[in-house]
Amino acid sequence: MSDVTTIEADVPERYAEAVSIRLRRALEEDVVGRIWRKDGTLWAPEGTPEVTNRLGWLDIADREREQLDTYKAFADGLRAEGYRDAVVLGMGGSSLAPEVFRQSFGKLDPGLTLHVLDSTHPHQVREVLNSIDLDRALMIVSSKSGGTIEPMSMFKAFSARQGDGSHFAAVTDPGSGLEALAGEHGFRQVFHGDPDIGGRYSALSPFGLVPAVAAGIDIGAVLDSAIGAAEECRVEGGGNAGLWLGCALGELARQGRNKLTFVADAPFTSYGIWAEQLFAESTGKLGTGILPIADEPLLAPEAYGEDRVFVHIAAGDADNAAKLAALKDAGNPVITIHAVGLADLGRIFYLSEFAVAVAGWALEINPFDQPNVQEAKDNTNRVLKDGSGEIDNGALRELTGGLEPPAYFAIMGYLPYSAETEAAIARLREALIERYHVATTWGYGPRFLHSTGQFHKGGPKTGRFLQLIDEPAEDLEIPGEPYTFATLIRAQADGDLQTLRNHGLPAVRISVGDIDAIKEQL
The missing domain is CATH 3.40.50.10490 (Glucose-6-phosphate isomerase like protein; domain 1)
Structure with a gap:
C-alpha cells in the first residue's frame, strides 16, 4: 500500500522500486516546488511556447x-x-x-x-x-x-x-x-x-x-473540494497524492504499463470521457504517452495483456471492486481513488490534472501542447475545399493480423449518439479483448479528434484504427456556409483517415449496417 492518504495503490513488486526511485527523483528535483513556481524548464527548454502560459489551472x-x-x-x-x-x-x-x-x-x-x-x-x-x-x-x-x-x-x-x-x-x-x-x-x-x-x-x-x-x-462545494486537493498538491514530501499518482503513472508507462484503464463507479461513470482528453492529449506525443481507456467492459484477468494500469474511481460498487481485486491478485497495478459525495468531483478533476503535469515530467514531454491536433483540422479544411478524392476503405483483416499487446485497437464512430450503438460497441470491444488481449478505445467523431486523436498520431505507433461511418438519412444546412453538416462530418472522417495513413498507421473504414456483424469478421 502507498502511504498517500487519499489514494490506495497496489503496485506489483517488480514495478514498486522503479516507482519509488521516480518519486525520490521528483523530490530531489523539486518537481512540486517548480510546478507551483511555474518553472517551465521542468518540461521543456526556456521559452518553449505553451508551457508557462498554460499553468493558470493551478x-x-x-x-x-x-x-x-x-x-x-x-x-x-x-x-x-x-x-x-x-x-x-x-x-x-x-x-x-x-x-x-x-x-x-x-x-x-x-x-x-x-x-x-x-x-x-x-x-x-x-x-x-x-x-x-x-x-x-x-x-x-x-x-x-x-x-x-x-x-x-x-x-x-x-x-x-x-x-x-x-x-x-x-x-x-x-x-x-x-x-x-x-x-x-x-x-x-x-x-x-x-x-x-x-x-x-x-x-x-x-x-x-x-x-x-x-x-x-452547487459549484461552491465543487470548488472547495478542488481547493482542498490543491493544498494537498502543494506538499513537497510524502502525502502529496497528485505527485505520487503522476510519478506512478509516468514510471509505469516507461515500464510498458501505458494502457491506463479507468473503472468509475456510479455516479462518476462518465469521468473517463473527460480523463481521456486530459491524458491522451497531454502525454501522447513524440512517440510516447499514456493511453487512456474509458468505458471498456471489465473482464477476467486472463483477458488482458501485461500493458495495463487500472485506476478505480471508487464510490461503493462491490462488483467493480471484486473484479479489480482479481486483477490486482493477477499482478496488475491497481490504483483506487475514493470519492465521497458528488462535490468530490472537484478534487478528482484537480488531482488528475496535477498528476498529468507530473507524468509529463516523468515522460520527458511537454504536457501542455498538442502538436498533432492541428493536422487533422487542416486536412478537414482541405477536404471541405478540394474534396477527398477516392478513398480505399481497406479490409478488416489488415487490422487483426498479428494483433497482440502492446498494440491497441481504436474504434472511431462518425455516428449519431445512441445507447444501442454504445451497447454494440461494448460487445465488439469485449470480443477484441478476449480474442487478442489488446486494449480497446472507442470515441464518437469528431469529438475524439480533440481527445485521443492526439495520441493516435503522436503516441507510440502501435494503434490499429477502425473508422465507422454512416449515410445520414436527412441532412441539415449550416446557414451561411457552402457545406452542410453531413458534408462537414464526412470531411472530418476523411481528413482523419488520411492523416492516420499519412503517419503510416493501419486504418480501415466500414460503412455501418450492423455493428455486431463486425465481430464475425475479426
Whole structure:
C-alpha cells in the first residue's frame, strides 16, 4: 500500500522500486516546488511556447470561488425568466467537463436541464434542436479560440432558429472572435476563460462552471473540494497524492504499463470521457504517452495483456471492486481513488490534472501542447475545399493480423449518439479483448479528434484504427456556409483517415449496417 492518504495503490513488486526511485527523483528535483513556481524548464527548454502560459489551472479554483455571486445572479436570472434548458455548443475541453457534470449530477431542481452538443452529425444536431423549446432555452457557445469550426457551425444552426441574442451566452478567452460575435448578436452574457489554461485543463474554469451553475449544481462545494486537493498538491514530501499518482503513472508507462484503464463507479461513470482528453492529449506525443481507456467492459484477468494500469474511481460498487481485486491478485497495478459525495468531483478533476503535469515530467514531454491536433483540422479544411478524392476503405483483416499487446485497437464512430450503438460497441470491444488481449478505445467523431486523436498520431505507433461511418438519412444546412453538416462530418472522417495513413498507421473504414456483424469478421 502507498502511504498517500487519499489514494490506495497496489503496485506489483517488480514495478514498486522503479516507482519509488521516480518519486525520490521528483523530490530531489523539486518537481512540486517548480510546478507551483511555474518553472517551465521542468518540461521543456526556456521559452518553449505553451508551457508557462498554460499553468493558470493551478489556482483557478480559488479565483473562481470569488465569482460565486456573479454565477448565482446569472442562474437566478435564467430561472426567473422561465428558462428550462441549457445547451452547451462546444467541443473537446469546452464540452467534456460539462458532460461529466451533466451525467454525474443528473437533473436538479430548480436548475435547467443541461444538454451537451459536441457532434456535427446532422441527426444529432437536429435531435437537440427538436427536443427543446428554443424560447425557453439558453445556448452556451463555448470555445477558447472563438473560431473552432464545430461550435461555430452549431451556433449558426441554432441562431437561425432563435434570433434573440439574449438566449445565448458565450464562454471564451478575452478578445476572441466569439466575444466579438457575442457583441454583434447581443448575447445575454460573456464569461471569460483564463488564456493561461488549455482547454483540457479548464474543467474548474468558466468552461466547466457556467454550464454546471445553469444546471443548478452547487459549484461552491465543487470548488472547495478542488481547493482542498490543491493544498494537498502543494506538499513537497510524502502525502502529496497528485505527485505520487503522476510519478506512478509516468514510471509505469516507461515500464510498458501505458494502457491506463479507468473503472468509475456510479455516479462518476462518465469521468473517463473527460480523463481521456486530459491524458491522451497531454502525454501522447513524440512517440510516447499514456493511453487512456474509458468505458471498456471489465473482464477476467486472463483477458488482458501485461500493458495495463487500472485506476478505480471508487464510490461503493462491490462488483467493480471484486473484479479489480482479481486483477490486482493477477499482478496488475491497481490504483483506487475514493470519492465521497458528488462535490468530490472537484478534487478528482484537480488531482488528475496535477498528476498529468507530473507524468509529463516523468515522460520527458511537454504536457501542455498538442502538436498533432492541428493536422487533422487542416486536412478537414482541405477536404471541405478540394474534396477527398477516392478513398480505399481497406479490409478488416489488415487490422487483426498479428494483433497482440502492446498494440491497441481504436474504434472511431462518425455516428449519431445512441445507447444501442454504445451497447454494440461494448460487445465488439469485449470480443477484441478476449480474442487478442489488446486494449480497446472507442470515441464518437469528431469529438475524439480533440481527445485521443492526439495520441493516435503522436503516441507510440502501435494503434490499429477502425473508422465507422454512416449515410445520414436527412441532412441539415449550416446557414451561411457552402457545406452542410453531413458534408462537414464526412470531411472530418476523411481528413482523419488520411492523416492516420499519412503517419503510416493501419486504418480501415466500414460503412455501418450492423455493428455486431463486425465481430464475425475479426
